[in-house]
Amino acid sequence: MGTVAIFGAGVMGETLLSGLLRGGRSADDLVITERRAERAAELTEKYGVRALENVEAAKVADTLVLVVKPQDIRGLLAEIRDHVAQDNLVVCIAAGITTGTVETALADGRAVVRVMPNTPALVDQGMAAVSAGRHVSPAQLEEAKALLAATGKVAEVPEYLQDAVTAISGSGPAYIFYVVEAMIEAGVVLGMPRTMATELVVQTLYGAATMMRETGQHPTVLREQVTSPGGTTAAALRELDDHKVRAAFITAMEAAAKRSAELSGA
Ligand SMILES: NC(=O)C1=CN([C@@H]2O[C@H](COP(=O)(O)OP(=O)(O)OC[C@H]3O[C@@H](n4cnc5c(N)ncnc54)[C@H](OP(=O)(O)O)[C@@H]3O)[C@@H](O)[C@H]2O)C=CC1
């Protein structure tokens, strides 16, 4: 994999950077680029990696990981275009940006992999989906997967599914945090101190997630096990159904996928 350059070390860039370091990669093999000098200095100090200008980073990198916002990707590609070598691997993490867009912006034949990761990568519980562009060799695809495997699970998906991936696992942690916030608020309404409600909700989420993973049982079966006839859970779930919460999730995630597709023209 050689030298890995992370272009744009914001939330996701720092998450990947820290994961690569936790995974055993040497700081000497990692470089970052940042628009703001103070942010670059902060990361250099915290992780001991080099911060370079985009062009310099492209020149030294074997693997280029593009982690700027979709709206900034075309400007970045124009800047580094002439310094991306034939044998480099380009990994693009920007929501909605297709491998075709990146390939077109670079010189002919460049190897581009599109990836949608998520923030639980920060605690090595990420979910990343990868799709290879037209010029990626099997070895390069394995390299991209290995890069992401440092911070969690990796799945290969056909590129047409990447907007759906973005709506499910890319944005997904935000929906879960939103539900957790709502349950904590409900606990407070029921008279419980906020810290106690937070502990109960977070452990319940962790326990439920662990159950799904470890039992392999369908969530419907697990939900039915909690729902005693004529009991408290049935009373609560009826309210959620009356408020069309399931339909709201479907509509919300359709909106996320639509926005991802729109960002391809950002
Ligand atoms: N956050 C998430 O959960 C996920 C994000 N992504 C994708 O990751 C990408 C980054 O998202 P996120 O980390 O949240 O965004 P951030 O805004 O936190 O990070 C982007 C960083 O890139 C910097 N930047 C912008 N342009 C350039 C440039 N030309 N050269 C160098 N640095 C630059 C920005 O600087 P400045 O602040 O000055 O603009 C910022 O620090 C997006 O494309 C997003 O779609 C994918 C999956 C999940």
Ligand SMILES: O=C(O)[C@@H]1CCC=N1
């Ligand atoms: O909100 C966004 O656009 C990015 C992509 C997926 C998660 N965060």
